[in-house]
Amino acid sequence: MKNKIELVAFGELMLRLHARQNKRIAQTDGYDAYYAGAEANACVLLSRLGIGVDYVTILPDNEIARTGVRQLQGQGVATDHIVYRGEKLGVYFTEQGNGIRSTRVIYDRDGSSYAMAGPGAVDWRSCLEGAGWFHWSGISAAVSQSAADACVEALAVAREKGVRISADFNYRTTLWKYGKHPREVMPGLLQHSSVAVADLDSAAVYFGIETDRTASHEDRFRECSSALREKIPNLEVLAMSFRTPHGIQHGYSGALLYKGECYFSTRHELPFITDQIGSGDAFTAGMLYGLMRGLAPQDIIEFSAACGALKQSIAGDWALINRAEVEQFIQHGSTGRIIR
Numbered sequence: 001m002k003n004k005i006e007l008v009a010f011g012e013l014m015l016r017l018h019a020r021q022n023k024r025i026a027q028t029d030g031y032d033a034y035y036a037g038a039e040a041n042a043c044v045l046l047s048r049l050g051i052g053v054d055y056v057t058i059l060p061d062n063e064i065a066r067t068g069v070r071q072l073q074g075q076g077v078a079t080d081h082i083v084y085r086g087e088k089l090g091v092y093f094t095e096q097g098n099g100i101r102s103t104r105v106i107y108d109r110d111g112s113s114y115a116m117a118g119p120g121a122v123d124w125r126s127c128l129e130g131a132g133w134f135h136w137s138g139i140s141a142a143v144s145q146s147a148a149d150a151c152v153e154a155l156a157v158a159r160e161k162g163v164r165i166s167a168d169f170n171y172r173t174t175l176w177k178y179g180k181h182p183r184e185v186m187p188g189l190l191q192h193s194s195v196a197v198a199d200l201d202s203a204a205v206y207f208g209i210e211t212d213r214t215a216s217h218e219d220r221f222r223e224c225s226s227a228l229r230e231k232i233p234n235l236e237v238l239a240m241s242f243r244t245p246h247g248i249q250h251g252y253s254g255a256l257l258y259k260g261e262c263y264f265s266t267r268h269e270l271p272f273i274t275d276q277i278g279s280g281d282a283f284t285a286g287m288l289y290g291l292m293r294g295l296a297p298q299d300i301i302e303f304s305a306a307c308g309a310l311k312q313s314i315a316g317d318w319a320l321i322n323r324a325e326v327e328q329f330i331q332h333g334s335t336g337r338i339i340r
Contacts, residue, residue, distance in 0.1 A: 003052030005078060006292060007133035008163075010056045010122075010154050011039030011140045012114040012147075013068050014090040016277075016317060022096045025106070031093070035068035036317035038137045038170055040077075041281035042288070045307065045319040047076035049289045054078040056127055058085060058117040065089045065113075075318070081127045086113030090143075094277065099245070103276065107174060109143060118146035124157035134158040135288065137168035138202065141185055142175035148185055155192050166195035168284050171202035182206055187231065195237040195291065197284045200224055207231045217242045221255040222262055229257075237291065239301065241283045241308050243276075252312070254283060254305035258297040265305035270312055271334055278317035283308030285319070286326070306330045 016036040019028035043053040055077050059065040061084040068089075069079050090109030097103035109115060128134060134154065141148040158165055167190055176182050186206040190196065200220055203209040209227045211220040225238050237258055244251035244267075253267040286307030290300030306329045311319040 003047075003050065003076070005052045005054045005131055007043075007046065007051060007135055007288065008054045008056060008081075008127055008131045009039040009043050009135040010151070011037050011137060012090050012109065012112065012143060013037045013040050013055075013057045013059060013065070013072075014092055014109065015064060015068065017091065017093050018315075019093070019095040022098070025093060025095045025104070028095075032315070034316035034318075035071050036092070036278070038139050038168060038281050039135060040072060041278045041317045041319070042135065042168075042285040043077045044072070044075045045282050045285035045321070046289060048319075048321065049285070049323055051289060051292060052078070054081060054127065054131070056081045056083075056122055058083045058114045058121055060084065060087050060089055060113045062089070081122065083117065083121050084113075085121065086116050088112045090114060096275070105174075105277075109175075110177075112143070115144040115147055118149045119153040121150060122154070124154050125161075128158055128161050128163055131163055133166060133288070133292070134163045135166045135168075137170035138182070138186055138206075139170045139172055139175065141189055142172055142182070145178050145180070148180075148189075151189055155189060159192055164195065165193045166288060167193040167197075168280070169196065169198040169202035169206065170280070171199075171205050183208070190232055192234065193232060194234050195288070196228075196232070196235060197239045197241075197280070197287060198224075198228065199240055199280075203228060217244075217253070218255065218262075218264055221257075221264075225257040225262065237287075239283070239287045239304060241280060241305065250312075252279075252305065252309045254301045254308065256287070256297055256301035256304070258300070261297065263297045263301045265301045266330075266333075268305065268309040268329075268333060270309060273312045275315050275317075276312045278319065279308045279311040281317070282311035282319035282321075302330050309334075
């Protein structure tokens with residue numbers, strides 16, 4: 001039995017090709033394939049946590065795209081409102097970084113079915129019927145002018161229907177190539193969000209908000225969240241995750257603004273990272289889950305940070321975890337113990 005649809009998400013589903021055996025793209029002899037996309041990643045974890053989600057995108061009608069849809073369905077994600085048109089599935093290539101060299105991403109999504117489909121491609125009134133939440137991200141609007149226009153249309157219908165809007169700022173430097181600076185597009189789209197996940201860099205790009213780089217993450221979050229509430233009047237909830245590399249280990253934590261008060265998670269020490277791509281989407285899903293299930297603010301940010309941390313132990317973009325695993329991580333943190 002399917003869960004009742006509580007949240008609808010919109011974004012681009014892509015194929016990710018990851019250079020094998022931690023090799024660089026220049027030296028690899030093969031790629032591991034995963035399906036990915038910021039909103040799809042969040043939907044997978046929300047579904048695994050018991051939230052009914054409907055993922056909306058535009059795809060070509062071919063076997064590569066259909067395989068990705070079947071994998072989403074296998075995770076319990078509803079796909080009834082996906083539109084099939086155009087000829088190209090977006091692709092991106094990755095090579096794994098380490099404590100010395102950064103992970104690298106190369107996009108090939110120009111001219112994709114999603115990028116070419118503007119307003120009118122999706123029947124938003126039908127998609128949003130009965131849903132309580134609509135989720136999107138800055139990546140959804142960064143791909144093309146047509147994609148940004150589709151976001152405008154979706155947000156307008158969501159507001160008309162009284163659907164609560166959540167957004168992930170998700171700034172990607174290499175995507176904004178259609179002649180507009182993100183500051184010309186994103187502030188207007190984000191005005192309608194009551195819930196948001198952001199980071200300090202995207203707040204600076206979209207709104208010109210600069211914080212003291214010598215200050216602690218906690219103080220920078222307080223400063224940034226105060227400024228963002230002035231820029232986004234409807235903003236009620238804001239979350240951020242923070243990564244602090246030190247040697248081969250990483251510290252990972254989160255912050256939450258909820259009803260004017262700030263809450264901060266435990267800092268998790270991650271001794272090893274399998275794949276950090278998708279960790280922000282897992283953090284976002286954890287935050288949305290906490291809000292949708294009425295958790296206390298401190299519990300929301302602890303749950304979100306645990307989701308983001310656990311994702312980094314899993315290859316691919318999807319956080320293939322469940323609530324019991326998240327709760328165990330909150331209680332015990334990183335552990336090498338065997339669970340029997």
